[in-house]
Amino acid sequence: MAERRFEVSRLPGFASVAIAVFVLLYLPILTLVVFSFNSGPSVAVWEGWSLHWYADAWNNEAVKGATARSLIIATCASAIATTVATMAALGTTRRAAFGGQTFIYVVINQPLMVPEIVTAVALLILFGVVKQATGYQGLGYLILAHAAFCTPFAYLPIRARLEGMDLSLETAATDLYANPWQTFRHVTLPLLAPGIAAGAMLAFVISLDDVVITEFVKSGGQDTLPTYMLGQMRRAITPEVNAISTALLGLTVILLTLFFILTRKKN
Amino acid sequence: MTQKAAITAQKIIKAFGQGAAALRALDDVSVDIATGEFFTLLGPSGCGKTTLLRLIAGFEMPTAGKILIDGADVTEMPPNRRPVNTVFQSYALFPHLTVAENIGFGLKMQGRPKAEIAATTAEMLALVKLEAMAERKTSQLSGGQQQRVALARALAPRPKVLLLDEPLSALDLKLRKEMQVELKRLQLETGITFVFVTHDQEEALTMSDRIAVMSAGRIQQVGAPRDIYTRPVNRFVASFIGETNFLPVTATPQGARLSTGDVIAAEGEGSVLIVRPEQLRLGPAGVGAGLAATVTGVVYFGTDIHVNLELSDGTALTARVPSPVDGGADFTTGQPVAVTFQPGAARLIRE
Amino acid sequence: MSPAEQSQRRKSSRNGWLLSAPALSLLFLAASGPLLIVLVYSFLTPGQYGNVIWEFSLDGWVGILFTRDIFDGTMNLADAHLTIFWRSVKLSLMTTALTFALGFPTAWFIATRPPAQRAMWLFLITIPFWTNLLIRTFAINEVIRNEGLMNTVLISLGLISEPIRLINTDTAVFIGMAYVYLPLMVLPLFAAIDRFDMKLLEAGYDLYASRLQVLRHVILPIVKPGIIAGSILVFVPSLGAYVTPRVLGGGKNMMIGNFIELQFGQGRNWPLGAALSMALLLIVMAALLIYVRASTKGSNPHG
Structure with missing residues (x-):
């Protein structure tokens, strides 16, 4: 006879709702992915397997340009964000509390609190003035804007890693004749590296995904992949959009998996 | 040094x-x-x-x-x-x-x-x-x-x-x-x-x-x-290192006077007399010198036994004595005993 | 403190500021600072072709709620604006409620899985959380469009003869927002339930509580900080949503975010757009304040 017991943590109907939620969450995404391989022009009527929408996207000059721009912006912005976030995390953790620490924390995390549309409008106004004054129309504005809102995403995992790090390790290093720079170089940095990598990855993903701020800040002909796709919405949707989405999705999943592996071995 | x-x-x-x-x-x-x-x-x-x-x-x-x-x-x-x-x-x-x-x-x-x-x-x-x-x-x-x-x-x-x-x-x-x-x-x-x-x-x-x-x-x-x-x-x-009995005393020219009236020769100076439990000797009551005490409890520790005692004025003491060879108890609750010290075991300290 | 101790302390504080300086500069330049410009712009006069004229005016702020009659100059409540605000608030509250109704059982389910499985389920929630919002909006769009998967399947099954017209309605925006913001509800709820001591359930049942009573009197009060966190995390971006209403609501079913954009585009009323942005920011800050107060008060109710 099977062992019967009273499952304290079971609540009636919860498991069914949860399973339904997972199905509903993934069904649209899977549909999107599947129809990127459709040979026909519809995103709802299946006509057979084909990779030609990927080929179309690949050969589309606009998509190529947008991809390159997305990658350049995400790389530069995440590099800047990770650098300043690492420094700030080192400055705000594991030292005697000093006046203004909360202020620093609030400023760095401000992009998480302010609605994107508000920041977007603010940057539209500011960069509009600067563009007119300097005549510079390049990608610099987008990189700067992305670097700013990516900073908290880089800062949080680095800070978490630092706070989880045993302070006595650095104490031990100074005890063993390491000067402050040697301590940083030989102890802090190697131990912090997974946190920095995780932060950089999140920043990269966040930059790659941004629509609203990019839409407001970009000059003419500076579409990134997301703003290009948003523009396509006005026209008839073809599986080309699905193909681009699937590629972006794949990249995100890979980066996130790496992120989880990096942050898991924390103890 | x-x-x-x-x-x-x-x-x-x-x-x-x-x-x-x-x-x-x-x-x-x-x-x-x-x-x-x-x-x-x-x-x-x-x-x-x-x-x-x-x-x-x-x-x-x-x-x-x-x-x-x-x-x-x-x-x-x-x-x-x-x-x-x-x-x-x-x-x-x-x-x-x-x-x-x-x-x-x-x-x-x-x-x-x-x-x-x-x-x-x-x-x-x-x-x-x-x-x-x-x-x-x-x-x-x-x-x-x-x-x-x-x-x-x-x-x-x-x-x-x-x-x-x-x-x-x-x-x-x-x-x-x-x-x-x-x-x-x-x-x-x-x-x-x-x-x-x-x-x-x-x-x-x-x-x-x-x-x-x-x-x-x-x-x-x-x-x-x-x-x-x-x-x-x-x-x-005295209390942090090892176990000790503390007894309040008053200094007299003859030695330290306990609250029971007994006077004990002790080194040092101060108003508290200390003596380690293992330095106490228990003998039959009424025979020879010693402080009159009553056994209030016996705790068996294997290597030795701890005997809880009470002096005539109610002051509590603990003595640590070797376990009896046959494993049986040497002392029973309520038994009157005479408590003596090893020479030089008692010391006076300041509070 | 000795001079050495003091100088050590000063040095530590100075280093803290120096190390934070680049991040602070970056954020002042491209995040916090520009907000001040928006505040200034909200008190200026709109230019004829967009932008502003540097003349003080309260019209931007007044214009949030009122319109000035072109002919006699009287002030009337701006019904069109109120409709948009009401839609934004209504849809955001509905989204919060629906995501909670679906998210709580989901979070509970994940938290009560055996530890080996739990990471997998959590990862499955996290993937959509980090997946491009636009891609997820597209995905739901492709399902609920008139010629989308849902209608195609239903028609081919003979259940309906005419496609259900959802797209470009408030319902479509509601479904879309609930879909894209659901993970934001599940994750904080999971964090709260994960800390919940399941022994308390045994105690509850031992003291004659039914399953429903345990849920109502034991579980919900204890995971309340998680509920508040999840609700704020869903409500705040819903209120400022821009992409989802634009893709699913068409041009007509605007929310505040789209309305703000309109002022900087065809509306050519930058001060009104700036004032709307500041108003939105204030509401969001108020919501966050409630969250901070609730979470600091209710933190660690059971160790």
Whole structure:
């Protein structure tokens, strides 16, 4: 006879709702992915397997340009964000509390609190003035804007890693004749590296995904992949959009998996 | 002390926090630690022993006072320039380095040649018997092995003084006993001055050349283990180390007069008479001299039995006597006995 | 404190500021600072072709709620604006409620899985959380469009003869927002439930509580900080949503975010757009304040 017991943590109907939620969450995404391989022009009527929408996207000059721009912006912005976030995390953790620490924390995390549309409008106004004054129309504005809102995403995992790090390790290093720079170089940095990598990855993903701020800040002909796709919405949707989405999705999943592996071995 | 002091602490005050909320972790502490000795800072948690160790290492700076190492003032010298090394309570082994790299870390930071680092590392691995583990990551080691790596790492740069912050507290009892022997051996072999912090009185008594008993940020008494145990200077030291009977007395020209009226000859001065439970002798009531007492309880401990007693005025006492050979109880509750002391066992201390 | 201690402390604080300086500069330049410009712009006069004229005016702020009659100059409540605000608030509250109704059982389910499985389920929630919002909006769009998967399947099954027209309605925006913001509800709820001591349930049942009573009187009060966190995390971005209403609501079913954009585009009323942005920011800050107060008060109710 099977062992019967009273499952304290079971609540009636919860498991069914949860399973339904997972199905509903993934069904649209899977549909999107599947129809990127459709040979026909519809995103709802299946006509057979084909990779030609990927080929179309690949050969589309606009998509190529947008991809390159997305990658350049995400790389530069995440590099800047990770650098300043690492420094700030080192400055705000594991030292005697000093006046203004909360202020620093609030400023760095401000992009998480302010609605994107508000920041977007603010940057539209500011960069509009600067563009007119300097005549510079390049990608610099987008990189700067992305670097700013990516900073908290880089800062949080680095800070978490630092706070989880045993302070006595650095104490031990100074005890063993390491000067402050040697301590940083030989102890802090190697131990912090997974946190920095995780932060950089999140920043990269966040930059790659941004629509609203990019839409407001970009000059003419500076579409990134997301703003290009948003523009396509006005026209008839073809599986080309699905193909681009699937590629972006794949990249995100890979980066996130790496992120989880990096942050898991924390103890 | 004829030897030169390895460490001198002069009138150290260390306060944490500011203003009225400031807490004095160390309150006017002065001590000399001689070269080559095994010196222990003993006290309950919060007594300031670890703070004193961290001041010697240079992780904290004193609020007032001076620290000298080998006669040189190091009060404001950063820890990486002090010729002392620490064995941390948590070991603080670098998880990203191998055992050998951990041990060679200090020498590498000092910029010693590679060959010297390799030779010293090998020597240290042999000293702590971990030759086979050289290339392991520290997380793959047992607690006892990690402890040895921490020791080897701190000894490798040949410090003038080795500071040990409750290094054995994370080990189980059996391993702790082994490591006590091991530590003593290492100290004798290397000849390095050890400053050892512990709250375990037995550990302090068995290992140390001298002990400083600390409480509430002050050093209560400094002396050899035997001195501390047999001649405690105050109630704190007497009660923290071993078990003691405390009896209130008044001094008279004949000796110390108990509240029962009995007068006892005792060394020292003060208003409290102390006598260790194992120094009490119990005899039949009414025969010869002794304090009249009644047995109120008997607790069997295997090697000995503890007999709880009550004097005629109600003062409680405990005597520790050898277990009777046949295993049966020698004493029963309510039995009247006469309590006598070993000669010289009773001492007077100040409150 | 001795001079040495003081200088050590000062140095530590100075280093903290120096290390934080680059991040602070970056954020002042491209995040916090520009908000001040928006505040200034909200008090200026709109230019004829967009932008502003540097003349003080309260019209931007007044224009949030009122319109000035072109002919007699009287002030009337701006019904069109109120409709948009009401839609934004209504849809955001509905989204919060629906995501809670679905998210709580989901979070509970994940938290009560065996530890080996839990990471997998959590990862499955996290993937959509980090997946491009636009891609997820597209995905739901492709399902609920008139010629989308849902209608195609339903028609081919003979269940309906005419496609259900959802797209470009408030319902479509509601479904879309609930879909994209659901993970934001599940994750904080999971964090709260994960800390929940299941022994308390045994105690509850031992003291004669039914399953429903345990849920109502034991579980919900204890995980309340998680509920508040999840609700704020969903409500705040819903209120400022821009992409989802644009893709699923068409041009007509605007929310505040789209309305703000309109002022900087065809509306050519930058001060009104700036004032609307500031108003939105204030509401969001108020919501966050409630969250901070609730979470600091209710933190660690059981150790």
